[in-house]
Amino acid sequence: MSEPRFEDLLRKVIDGESHDVAAIEEAMEKDESLLAEYLDQVELDAMLEWEFGSEDAGQAELIPIHQPKRKIVGTFAKAAAFILPVALAFYLGIQKGQHTQPSSTPAAVAVLIDSEDCVWEKKPAAQRSFGASFAAGETLRIRSGIARFAMWGKAGVAIVGPAEIELVSREEISVRYGSVSAFAPDEAIGFKVTTPDVEIVDLGTHFGASVAQDGTTDVHVFEGEISVQSKGSEEAGELITTGQARRYTSVGDSKSVISIDPERFAEPPALEQLLAIATPNAAPRKSDSAKSKLDAPGILAAQRFTGAEAELSAPQNGSGFADQPWWAKPVFTSPIPRVESHSGGASAGGFLLVRGRDKAEPFVANRLHRKLDTELPRTFYFALRANYRGHDDDDFFALWIDSNAREGASHAEGPSLGIREGRYFARVDVAHAASAGEVVDSEEFTIAGRYIWNAEENRSEIALWVNPQDPQSQPDAVCDGPVTKKLPRDFRFLGLRIGQYTEVSDRLSVHGLATGTSLESVLTAVHP
Amino acid sequence: MARFSSEIPADTDARWARYVAGIAKAQPGLRSFLRTLLPCPGDADDVLQETNLILWQKREEYDSTRDFGPWARRIAYFQTLAHLKKRSRSRESRFSEEMAESLAVECERRADALEDRIQALRTCLDKLPGDERELVEARYGTGASVKVMAGEIGRSADALSMHLYRVRQKLAECISKSLRGGEMEMKGGEG
Numbered sequence: 001m002s003e004p005r006f007e008d009l010l011r012k013v014i015d016g017e018s019h020d021v022a023a024i025e026e027a028m029e030k031d032e033s034l035l036a037e038y039l040d041q042v043e044l045d046a047m048l049e050w051e052f053g054s055e056d057a058g059q060a061e062l063i064p065i066h067q068p069k070r071k072i073v074g075t076f077a078k079a080a081a082f083i084l085p086v087a088l089a090f091y092l093g094i095q096k097g098q099h100t101q102p103s104s105t106p107a108a109v110a111v112l113i114d115s116e117d118c119v120w121e122k123k124p125a126a127q128r129s130f131g132a133s134f135a136a137g138e139t140l141r142i143r144s145g146i147a148r149f150a151m152w153g154k155a156g157v158a159i160v161g162p163a164e165i166e167l168v169s170r171e172e173i174s175v176r177y178g179s180v181s182a183f184a185p186d187e188a189i190g191f192k193v194t195t196p197d198v199e200i201v202d203l204g205t206h207f208g209a210s211v212a213q214d215g216t217t218d219v220h221v222f223e224g225e226i227s228v229q230s231k232g233s234e235e236a237g238e239l240i241t242t243g244q245a246r247r248y249t250s251v252g253d254s255k256s257v258i259s260i261d262p263e264r265f266a267e268p269p270a271l272e273q274l275l276a277i278a279t280p281n282a283a284p285r286k287s288d289s290a291k292s293k294l295d296a297p298g299i300l301a302a303q304r305f306t307g308a309e310a311e312l313s314a315p316q317n318g319s320g321f322a323d324q325p326w327w328a329k330p331v332f333t334s335p336i337p338r339v340e341s342h343s344g345g346a347s348a349g350g351f352l353l354v355r356g357r358d359k360a361e362p363f364v365a366n367r368l369h370r371k372l373d374t375e376l377p378r379t380f381y382f383a384l385r386a387n388y389r390g391h392d393d394d395d396f397f398a399l400w401i402d403s404n405a406r407e408g409a410s411h412a413e414g415p416s417l418g419i420r421e422g423r424y425f426a427r428v429d430v431a432h433a434a435s436a437g438e439v440v441d442s443e444e445f446t447i448a449g450r451y452i453w454n455a456e457e458n459r460s461e462i463a464l465w466v467n468p469q470d471p472q473s474q475p476d477a478v479c480d481g482p483v484t485k486k487l488p489r490d491f492r493f494l495g496l497r498i499g500q501y502t503e504v505s506d507r508l509s510v511h512g513l514a515t516g517t518s519l520e521s522v523l524t525a526v527h528p
Numbered sequence: 529m530a531r532f533s534s535e536i537p538a539d540t541d542a543r544w545a546r547y548v549a550g551i552a553k554a555q556p557g558l559r560s561f562l563r564t565l566l567p568c569p570g571d572a573d574d575v576l577q578e579t580n581l582i583l584w585q586k587r588e589e590y591d592s593t594r595d596f597g598p599w600a601r602r603i604a605y606f607q608t609l610a611h612l613k614k615r616s617r618s619r620e621s622r623f624s625e626e627m628a629e630s631l632a633v634e635c636e637r638r639a640d641a642l643e644d645r646i647q648a649l650r651t652c653l654d655k656l657p658g659d660e661r662e663l664v665e666a667r668y669g670t671g672a673s674v675k676v677m678a679g680e681i682g683r684s685a686d687a688l689s690m691h692l693y694r695v696r697q698k699l700a701e702c703i704s705k706s707l708r709g710g711e712m713e714m715k716g717g718e719g
Contacts, residue, residue, distance in 0.1 A: 011693040015674040016569040017685070019621035024567070028627070039634060040700035041693065042567055046560040047649055048696075052668035111545065133544075 006034050014045050109170045110134045110149040110157070113269055116358075116504060118145035119161065140165045142178065148269040154188040155202070156269035157181070168194075179210035181222075183268035194231075197250045201227045201237065208265035215250040220260050230255075267390070267505040298521025300380065301372050301494065302514035304528070305352035307337035312352075312368070319525075320515070321370050327405065328368040331355075332498075336509070354397075356390065356506030357498050362408060365502075369405040369495025372515075376401060376491035378455065382417055382515045383448035383522035390506035391441040393422040396499025397508055401451075401515070403488035405495055413486040415462060417449045420499075426464035432481030437466035444511070448522055450475070458483045471520035547587050550596040551580060557642050561601050561635050565608045565628050568621055575611050579604040597639060605632050645703050652702035660695050667692060 006027045012018035028034045111133050121141035134140070140147070142161030149157045152170040159165055163178020172192040173180070184191040184202040191202040193209050195217045200209055205224020211217050219228055221240045229237035230248065238255075240246060245260040301320030303311075311317055312326040312335065332355040357365040384399045398418035400411035412430035419425065419439050426449035427433035439445070450463040460483050463475035494515065498508070514525035558579060562572035582603050590599060605628075612622050623631065638645075653661060666677060674692065678685040 007690075007693055011689045013567050014569075015685075015689050015692075017674070017689070019568050019618070021567055021622055022620040025623050025627045035630075035634065037697075039564060039631075039638070041696055042564050043560050043638075043645075044649075044696040044699055046563040046572075047556070047646060048664060048668040050556045050559060051646070051649065051653075052665060 006031075006037070010038060010041055014041060109136045109138075109167050110151050112147060113150050114146075114148040116146040116266075118147045119143040134167050136167060136169050138167050140167065146266040148266070150269055151188075151191070155182055155184040155191040157183075158266035158268045160264075160266050168192075175209060175211050177211045177213050179208065179265055181206070181208040181265035181268050195248075197231055198248050199229045199231060199237075201229075203227060203239075205242075206268060207240075208262070210264060217248045218245065218258060218264075219248070220245040220262070220265070222260070222262060267503075296521065296524055298517045299525050300374075300376060300515045300517065302512065302516070302522070302525035304512040304526065305335065305350075305510055307335045307350045307352070309335055309337075311335050318370075320373050322373050324371060326368050326370045329366070332358075332365075333367050350511075351386075352510040354496060354498065354508040354510055356395070356502030356504050356508075357500060358504040363500040364408055364410050364497065365500070366405075366407055366409070366411075366495060366497045369493055371405070372492055372494060376515055377517070378453040379451065380491070380515055380517065381448060381450050381519055381522045382415075382494075382513070383446060383519075383526050384417060384513045385444065385446045385511040385526040387442055387444040387509050388419065388439065388506070389442045389509070390503060391419075391422075391439050394499075394501040395506060396420045396502065398497055399513060400495055400497060401488075401491045402493050402495070403490045405493040411495065411497065413484075414488040414491070415449065415451045415460075417447055417464070424464065424466045426462045426477075426479075428460045428462045428479065428481045429484075429487065432462070432479050434462055434464045434475075434477035434479035436464055436476035446523065446526060448519055450519065453483065453487075455483075460487070465519065468519065468523065471518070471523055473519075544587065546592075547590065548584075551583050551600070554596055554600045556646065557597060557639060558600055558604050560642065561632075561639070562604055562608065564631050564635050565605070565623065566611065571611070571622075575604065575607050578611075579607045582607065598636070601632075601636065601639065608632075641707065644707055648703040648706045649699060651706060652699050655702060656695070656698070660691075660698075663691065664695060 004023070006024070009018070009020060009023050009027065013021060013024060024038065028038060119142070121143055134149070140159065140163070142159055142163045142165075144161045146161070147159050149159070151157060151173075155171075157173065158181045160179040160181075163180070164176040165178060165180065166174040166176070168174050171188075171190060172194065174194045176196065180193060182191060182193060182202060183206045184204060189202065189204045193200040193202070195209060195211045196215045198217050198219070200207070200219060203225040205226055206222045207224070207226050208220045208222065209217060219226070219240060221242055221244050223242050225239060225241045227237035227239055228246065228248070229235075238246070243260055245258045246255055247258045248255045299319060301318070303318030303321070305311055312328045312333065315321075315323050315325045317325070334353050336351055336353045352368075354367050357363075380401075382399065382401065388395070388397075396419065398411070398416040398420075400414060400416040402409070402411045402414045410430075415426075415428055417424075417426045420433070420435070422439050423435040424437045424439065424445070424447045425433045425435040426447070428451070437445075446467055448465040448468060452461045454460065459480055461478065461480035464477045464479075465473065466476050494513070496508075496510070496513075498506075511528075512526035514522040516522040516525060555576075559572060559576055562575050562579070566572045566575060579600070583600055586603065590596075608628060609625060612625055612628060653664065656664070666672065667674070672680075674689050675685045678688045681688075
């Protein structure tokens with residue numbers, strides 16, 4: 001009988017039809033060239049299983065992100081997909097090994113991803129910081145402030161203290177008192193919030209529920225639809241939809257229509273927050289090509305933000321800046337690294353996150369600035385690529401150029417570029433602004449300005465481009481004004497400030513900013 | 529903003545979240561690594577579970593300035609050795625420790641390019657003729673065994689198994705070709 005062929009031995013083991021591994025070993029020892037074939041076949045088998053998600057049933061349910069054609073709904077759903085690997089690790093490594101499970105690692109149902117001025121009852125704050133995991137059955141007692149959680153069941157939750165909430169499961173929380181807002185994308189339909197008197201089932205939405213000490217429950221639906229059922233009632237749940245609000249009173253078991261009030265609730269977690277926690281080691285992308293592009297002709301100073309941790313702190317980052325790093329307010333500016341899903345489709349991150357103003361801050365909220373290597377000429381271009389989440393018409397921010405970088409300065413007397421009153425603007429000073437376009441919430445934009453300081457005529461002029469497609473294009477708006485004594489005597493600093501009416505939950509994602517000697521140079525610098 | 533400071537995501541507290549995410553991210557690579565050392569279906573998954581648990585237990589020992597991949601594979605390797613030593617399975621169904629070691633060394637050599645290979649695999653899958661792509665999807669998308677599949681489509685299990693082997697061979701060739709192509713492109717761009 002002739003010896004079986006290597007490929008027959010191998011395919012049978014791969015298919016599970018044979019367990020004769022020793023025969024494979026013997027063949028590979030005789031002929032080392034078979035090793036490569038072995039590695040290729042086995043690795044491909046593993047990769048295909050992974051790619052098509054047909055591992056053991058227990059794992060398969062936890063890895064929907066590996067199914068390439070999965071429908072992803074909304075940005076939050078994407079975030080949920082990214083955060084899933086974390087849940088996956090918990091479940092593969094910890095929950096599934098329950099018989100040997102160390103007592104210190106109970107199955108997590110939620111993770112704390114953000115808090116604002118949060119004061120916890122009892123437990124020391126250190127245990128309640130970013131990334132802390134919470135197990136089923138844990139009760140959260142918050143005296144004041146806001147805490148945001150990602151539920152492993154894919155919903156996001158924000159709690160405003162004073163509040164007492166029990167984490168029942170990945171799909172359910174129970175509110176004894178306090179205010180909770182939840183966001184549940186399609187995948188999280190069925191997410192449940194129970195209060196002493198009612199049971200709220202999320203049907204794919206953003207809603208808020210607040211429970212008073214006496215048990216009165218107010219329910220507000222900001223988007224989508226929920227079903228509310230009074231406990232112990234035989235009736236079917238009441239459907240409440242976008243823009244509606246109800247009050248359920250335990251005394252007399254009554255309900256009434258109330259007016260909707262988003263102010264009473266905190267914003268549920270933002271996409272970036274979910275991403276940040278799901279990203280190990282914040283691996284920076286190779287930026288050699290980006291760097292060389294920043295040395296292109298006409299660029300005076302530029303930086304593209306990729307979310308690398310050292311982006312703000314390393315003095316050599318960017319191009320055309322003095323040999324010192326960015327000054328940045330740490331709580332309000334954070335690099336958000338880029339993350340991609342395993343299926344290769346969705347990706348997010350790779351920018352600098354700048355938060356809105358906290359009410360406890362001074363009105364003038366500067367977020368970051370940096371000194372330029374050489375002061376700008378009297379005619380220069382500048383540009384910014386970014387997007388703004390949580391935009392409303394009283395939000396303001398500006399990329400400013402000035403002779404100083406004092407923290408409390410408004411930088412209103414020099415040239416700046418940004419958004420104001422729902423539009424993009426470029427201005428020579430606070431009194432002379434050109435504006436164009438309309439700001440769309442969460443939509444990426446590129447704005448560019450050209451500043452000309454005409455000393456002979458004692459005037460300065462600014463031109464504004466909004467999302468220019470062509471470096472030869474005409475500006476969308478132009479404005480000029482007299483040069484006054486208040487004009488900065490030189491342009492040595494560049495920075496970013498946020499307006500006084502922005503909310504701390506607002507998020508300006510900055511992809512790149514630049515100054516240069518032509519429109520083309522600054523557009524090249526801010527685009528990947 | 530002193531009162532904010534206690535709420536800043538402190539490194540130490542974010543560390544475990546990052547570590548857990550590291551475990552999650554390492555899964556495809558670890559599984560592929562373990563399949564190589566333990567080719568019988570099921571064995572690799574058992575050891576992967578154990579490895580994940582050990583990774584979690586040893587979290588304090590992890591030096592976060594180092595790459596996670598090699599650290600995880602080292603633990604997986606030792607778990608494999610422990611598994612190979614178990615006498616509950618027949619000698620025929622496992623590699624010798626020496627072979628496991630040389631395979632582990634080979635895997636380590638290939639590990640860096642795994643991400644690229646997965647990317648290339650997606651492109652190569654798209655290049656497969658329709659019927660072969662369907663075959664792969666039917667086999668790996670449903671998790672059906674070759675035997676069951678063969679019964680359903682009225683082919684012999686042997687022929688189907690051989691066909692799948694050829695398709696994997698084709699994909700492997702396509703992947704290594706596209707990676708070589710990628711390298712050349714890069715060199716051209718740099719030069």
